[in-house]
Amino acid sequence: MAVLDLRYYGDPVLRQIAAPIENIDDKLARFAEDLIETMLVKNGIGLAANQVGKAIRIYAVDPSGDDEGEKPFVLINPVIIETSGEQNGDEGCLSFPGLFEKLTRPQRVLVEAIDIDGNPIRLEREGLIARVILHEYDHLEGKLFIDYLSFLRRQLINGKLRKLKAGDIEVFR
Numbered sequence: 001m002a003v004l005d006l007r008y009y010g011d012p013v014l015r016q017i018a019a020p021i022e023n024i025d026d027k028l029a030r031f032a033e034d035l036i037e038t039m040l041v042k043n044g045i046g047l048a049a050n051q052v053g054k055a056i057r058i059y060a061v062d063p064s065g066d067d068e069g070e071k072p073f074v075l076i077n078p079v080i081i082e083t084s085g086e087q088n089g090d091e092g093c094l095s096f097p098g099l100f101e102k103l104t105r106p107q108r109v110l111v112e113a114i115d116i117d118g119n120p121i122r123l124e125r126e127g128l129i130a131r132v133i134l135h136e137y138d139h140l141e142g143k144l145f146i147d148y149l150s151f152l153r154r155q156l157i158n159g160k161l162r163k164l165k166a167g168d169i170e171v172f173r
């Protein structure tokens with residue numbers, strides 16, 4: 001397993017729409033392991049392939065903080081089937097080190113995807129893990145959590161965002 005290099009805000013790959021995955025082979029299985037490893041080493045609870053420079057439809061989720069005993073997993077070609085309710089909370093992203101913003105998301109999500117063994121899966125999650133599933137799904141669509149911020153909030157952090165874009169990854173710390 002290997003820790004992959006993270007891509008930060010300003011990298012065009014974060015705005016790419018990720019391509020569907022057609023083959024679930026050994027190469028993809030290794031990439032999935034690396035994605036999980038990178039997420040854990042960087043203390044993230046989710047990590048999308050775009051964030052390590054590959055615009056393909058896979059992301060890692062670490063549910064261990066929420067559901068005891070559940071191991072980190074990947075979702076391949078996920079489709080959001082349904083969302084409901086509302087939750088408010090702080091949200092961050094490994095591509096924006098140190099930036100946390102209050103964000104409203106649905107409380108519950110139903111997602112269908114393929115697992116790393118090639119089997120179709122259907123997951124229903126609430127709370128924090130629902131938030132992660134939706135945040136990471138956005139990455140596959142080239143969408144970032146700062147896109148949800150109010151105009152005013154965006155204006156307030158714009159200077160720092162520009163520095164992050166210019167390569168200062170410590171700007172929010």
Ligand code: NI
Nearest residue numbers: 092093094095
């Ligand atoms: Ni993110």
